[in-house]
Amino acid sequence: MGKRKPVPDRDQEPVVQRIRIRYAKRGRLRFTSHRDFARALERAVRRAEVPIAYSAGFSPHPKISYVGASPTGVASEAEYAEVGLRRPMDADALRQALDAALPPGIDVVDAVVSAGGSLADRIQVSRWRLELPGVAPDELAVAVETFMAAPEAPVERSTKQGRRTLDARAPVERCQVVEEPTSMGETSTSVEGLAAPLPGYPAPCAILDLVVRHVTPSVRPDEILAGLRSVADLEPPAPVRATRVAQGVFTEDGDVADPLAADREGTPQR
Amino acid sequence: MSAASVFPRLEPLLPRVSKPIQYVGGELNAVAKDWDSAAVRWALMYPDAYEVGQPNQGVQILYEVLNERDDVLAERTYAVWPDLEALMREHGVPQFTVDAHRPVAAFDLFGVSFATEMGYTNLLAALDLAQIPLDAAARDESHPVVIAGGHAAFNPEPIADFIDAAVLGDGEEAVLEITDIVRAWKADGRPGGRDELLLRLARTEAVYVPRFYDVDYLPDGRIQRVIPNRAEVPFRVHKRTTMDLDQWPYPKQPLVPLAETVHERYAVEIFRGCTRGCRFCQAGMITRPVRERSITTIGDMVERGIKESGFNEVGLLSLSSADHSEIGDVCSGLADRYEGDNVSLSLPSTRVDAFNVTLAQELSRNGRRSGLTFAPEGGSERIRRVINKMVSEEDLIRTVVTAYQGGWRQVKLYFMCGLPTETDDDVLQIARLAHEVIKAGREATGSKDIRCTVSIGGFVPKPHTPFQWASQADPETVDRRLKLLKQEINSNRSLGRAIGYRYHDGEPSVIEGLLSRGDRRVGAVIRRVWEQGGRFDGWSEHFSYRRWTDAAAEALEPMGVSLAWYTLRERDENEVLPWDHLDSGLDKEWLWADWQDSLSEVEQDDCRWTPCFDCGVCPGMDTEIQIGPTGRKLLPLTVV
Numbered sequence: 080m081g082k083r084k085p086v087p088d089r090d091q092e093p094v095v096q097r098i099r100i101r102y103a104k105r106g107r108l109r110f111t112s113h114r115d116f117a118r119a120l121e122r123a124v125r126r127a128e129v130p131i132a133y134s135a136g137f138s139p140h141p142k143i144s145y146v147g148a149s150p151t152g153v154a155s156e157a158e159y160a161e162v163g164l165r166r167p168m169d170a171d172a173l174r175q176a177l178d179a180a181l182p183p184g185i186d187v188v189d190a191v192v193s194a195g196g197s198l199a200d201r202i203q204v205s206r207w208r209l210e211l212p213g214v215a216p217d218e219l220a221v222a223v224e225t226f227m228a229a230p231e232a233p234v235e236r237s238t239k240q241g242r243r244t245l246d247a248r249a250p251v252e253r254c255q256v257v258e259e260p261t262s263m264g265e266t267s268t269s270v271e272g273l274a275a276p277l278p279g280y281p282a283p284c285a286i287l288d289l290v291v292r293h294v295t296p297s298v299r300p301d302e303i304l305a306g307l308r309s310v311a312d313l314e315p316p317a318p319v320r321a322t323r324v325a326q327g328v329f330t331e332d333g334d335v336a337d338p339l340a341a342d343r344e345g346t347p348q349r
Numbered sequence: 350m351s352a353a354s355v356f357p358r359l360e361p362l363l364p365r366v367s368k369p370i371q372y373v374g375g376e377l378n379a380v381a382k383d384w385d386s387a388a389v390r391w392a393l394m395y396p397d398a399y400e401v402g403q404p405n406q407g408v409q410i411l412y413e414v415l416n417e418r419d420d421v422l423a424e425r426t427y428a429v430w431p432d433l434e435a436l437m438r439e440h441g442v443p444q445f446t447v448d449a450h451r452p453v454a455a456f457d458l459f460g461v462s463f464a465t466e467m468g469y470t471n472l473l474a475a476l477d478l479a480q481i482p483l484d485a486a487a488r489d490e491s492h493p494v495v496i497a498g499g500h501a502a503f504n505p506e507p508i509a510d511f512i513d514a515a516v517l518g519d520g521e522e523a524v525l526e527i528t529d530i531v532r533a534w535k536a537d538g539r540p541g542g543r544d545e546l547l548l549r550l551a552r553t554e555a556v557y558v559p560r561f562y563d564v565d566y567l568p569d570g571r572i573q574r575v576i577p578n579r580a581e582v583p584f585r586v587h588k589r590t591t592m593d594l595d596q597w598p599y600p601k602q603p604l605v606p607l608a609e610t611v612h613e614r615y616a617v618e619i620f621r622g623c624t625r626g627c628r629f630c631q632a633g634m635i636t637r638p639v640r641e642r643s644i645t646t647i648g649d650m651v652e653r654g655i656k657e658s659g660f661n662e663v664g665l666l667s668l669s670s671a672d673h674s675e676i677g678d679v680c681s682g683l684a685d686r687y688e689g690d691n692v693s694l695s696l697p698s699t700r701v702d703a704f705n706v707t708l709a710q711e712l713s714r715n716g717r718r719s720g721l722t723f724a725p726e727g728g729s730e731r732i733r734r735v736i737n738k739m740v741s742e743e744d745l746i747r748t749v750v751t752a753y754q755g756g757w758r759q760v761k762l763y764f765m766c767g768l769p770t771e772t773d774d775d776v777l778q779i780a781r782l783a784h785e786v787i788k789a790g791r792e793a794t795g796s797k798d799i800r801c802t803v804s805i806g807g808f809v810p811k812p813h814t815p816f817q818w819a820s821q822a823d824p825e826t827v828d829r830r831l832k833l834l835k836q837e838i839n840s841n842r843s844l845g846r847a848i849g850y851r852y853h854d855g856e857p858s859v860i861e862g863l864l865s866r867g868d869r870r871v872g873a874v875i876r877r878v879w880e881q882g883g884r885f886d887g888w889s890e891h892f893s894y895r896r897w898t899d900a901a902a903e904a905l906e907p908m909g910v911s912l913a914w915y916t917l918r919e920r921d922e923n924e925v926l927p928w929d930h931l932d933s934g935l936d937k938e939w940l941w942a943d944w945q946d947s948l949s950e951v952e953q954d955d956c957r958w959t960p961c962f963d964c965g966v967c968p969g970m971d972t973e974i975q976i977g978p979t980g981r982k983l984l985p986l987t988v989v
């Protein structure tokens with residue numbers, strides 16, 4: 080490439096407001112990778128003419144930070160990002176503008192002005208819903224019991240650095256077979272299509288409700304499935320579909336609380 | 350075939366393949382139309398992977414033009430990688446569109462745009478996956494009409510067995526006319542079946558239907574004649590030319606991919622056609638005459654395109670963008686409009702002159718500076734006269750020095766190897782030029798920190814150019830010259846260190862040569878290669894020279910011809926060329942005269958600035974040069 084001139088005399092305006100957004104990856108767009116999403120959001124910001132702030136430097140980047148993105152191929156109802164604005168804006172107007180500028184299936188579902196504090200610190204657990212086509216609920220219940228009773232469930236992950244062993248059992252706080260697909264609580268009933276039967280998947284279809292703590296390295300739903308396979312011999316005959324239903328603060332009663340609640344109340348937490 | 354979505358069957362396969370996002374569609378500005386509301390339905394294909402095919406302008410324009418009509422539906426499909434192909438075969442999932450995941454076989458028309466002949470094996474792979482018979486003759490009324498377009502369609506003979514029709518030239522109006530014919534035929538109750546439909550298309554004289562032409566051969570293998578085998582079918586089929594590009598400001602709603610693709614930018618074609626007359630350049634010959642978009646239309650398209658897409662990069666495309674009559678005002682106007690907006694503008698132009706550097710400077714006002722490439726194409730003044738690339742050594746050195754002085758530390762120089770009449774010395778001159786460039790650059794800037802990259806492409810003679818008669822250099826000669834050149838560049842260590850060297854070996858060019866100038870007999874080679882697993886031949890990691898040469902030996906030699914016969918053989922004036930019945934507007938006599946001029950190293954000027962030199966296109970196609978200046982300027986955008 081050509082010579083890089085010293086940064087032109089064009090200071091970027093500072094961030095005056097931060098807005099935290101929750102977005103969903105639905106349907107076929109669950110195959111969007113995190114990189115793909117980041118590019119799409121940057122374009123949406125430009126397309127919606129959001130007064131985004133840019134980083135200084137030779138090639139300025141829009142001020143957007145992401146927290147704990149879900150793996151490619153996994154649908155999610157609860158992904159989070161924070162955008163830095165150079166002019167203040169109504170949070171819901173931002174939500175609507177970004178949602179309209181993104182393709183249907185990547186949907187911005189919530190936006191709250193940041194009250195400060197670290198959002199990442201409030202993303203402590205994920206709640207997952209796993210659909211296991213071809214697996215009967217009773218069969219799954221037996222496997223889950225064995226899995227939860229096991230002291231550990233070592234699984235292998237291959238990384239660029241080679242293979243490493245993780246414990247898929249330790250971070251699992253809850254693992255339950257769901258009786259009724261609609262009894263998933265508030266989040267899922269408000270989500271269109273989530274409970275719809277999947278065409279092309281063999282019946283029956285057992286559903287698993289998981290709450291998993293975020294540890295380092297993070298344990299993914301497919302690794303918990305691998306754990307179910309290794310300690311409880313569960314072999315789903317068809318690909319399992321996973322959806323992240325919620326992310327947030329781990330409450331004392333073992334549930335997941337809205338990570339934006341503190342911002343909504345205007346009280347910076349932590 | 351049922352038009353029901355195959356997505357439920359495809360979805361379980363996607364977690365098992367690489368980059369599944371490329372198969373799901375759902376891009377911003379993609380259109381989802383109701384199947385039953387459409388009278389005519391097109392599946393459009395760019396026969397390469399999504400990452401290459403999605404940004405293709407031609408397909409995007411036709412997609413938009415067609416979908417704008419109420420009763421027409423168009424969806425897109427791309428080549429699937431071998432990992433998904435294997436799974437699709439295992440699970441019986443047919444070739445699908447990414448928009449609504451419908452089987453390609455359910456559409457009325459299957460339009461495939463060939464920018465290069467190297468996509469032919471991917472056409473066969475897609476047809477077979479779509480469960481459409483490979484042989485056009487074996488298709489019935491239930492199958493789509495398979496239509497080839499794009500530059501390679503100017504000689505579709507090698508794929509004549511596999512396509513039902515080909516359209517030469519600009520597609521915007523052609524697809525609408527074809528749509529009208531299909532609509533009327535369906536409304537009439539499909540009289541006469543597929544044959545009647547193809548006949549109605551052929552009668553327009555703008556759609557080539559290979560099955561209505563017979564090819565006879567001479568005992569020595571050359572073509573004796575190509576003649577219609579039906580009354581009402583024209584002797585020659587003419588290319589389409591869309592005039593007044595301001596009336597066709599597409600893409601208006603650019604498709605914005607989620608997957609990573611090779612070009613993520615809003616591209617506006619600032620003019621079509623080129624009359625610089627480079628003799629190797631098929632694109633320049635078959636897209637004449639020059640038709641500019643006006644400065645105001647360009648400004649409006651860029652404004653709308655950025656708004657609709659959110660892209661932060663704009664490309665001002667054409668065959669030689671610096672030649673637009675108002676390019677200076679276009680660049681400064683856009684640079685003013687987007688200054689401080691973090692939108693980067695690029696002008697892919699390889700013209701060797703200082704003005705080009707000035708334009709690049711102007712566009713980089715935003716702080717982002719793109720690379721500079723200059724294309725002298727030939728190493729010696731002699732060979733540049735042969736190819737009609739009028740660049741003097743002095744100009745080249747002056748231009749590159751201007752770039753170094755303007756702050757570029759590196760430039761790219763593009764050349765070709767294997768040109769007609771080329772000698773070793775012509776190629777070695779490239780090294781001398783590169784040395785001179787570095788020397789002059791060091792002197793002018795007082796810095797050792799300047800570089801150039803010499804990039805070499807293999808020359809392939811193309812139909813409808815003055816070099817259509819030429820012998821292609823054999824790969825051994827090309828590879829030997831490239832090796833000599835490398836040694837010559839490094840013969841001076843100090844200068845050689847500042848010069849990067851990029852080239853491809855000569856083998857793929859030979860296959861491209863076979864597919865470019867081949868006739869119908871070459872179809873058997875393509876089929877054989879596809880059967881042996883040939884796919885994605887434009888990708889070096891998938892291309893197998895051996896597979897092609899074996900298939901060529903097997904399929905061609907029993908017919909008394911060979912790979913060498915098609916590629917290395919120089920043709921004489923009277924030979925019937927496989928594409929003679931396909932009219933690009935260029936007079937064959939003019940092309941021959943230009944070929945003779947080339948051999949005597951006589952140059953030809955550009956008809957935009959000097960009188961018409963009677964290449965035949967304008968009177969033959971009833972077209973004219975459409976260029977500015979309009980005298981208008983781009984006004985600042987009103988701030989909202």
Ligand code: SF4
Pocket residue numbers: 624637638639956957961962963964965966967968974
């Ligand atoms: S016919 Fe004349 S004016 Fe038209 S493109 Fe050819 S040379 Fe140029």
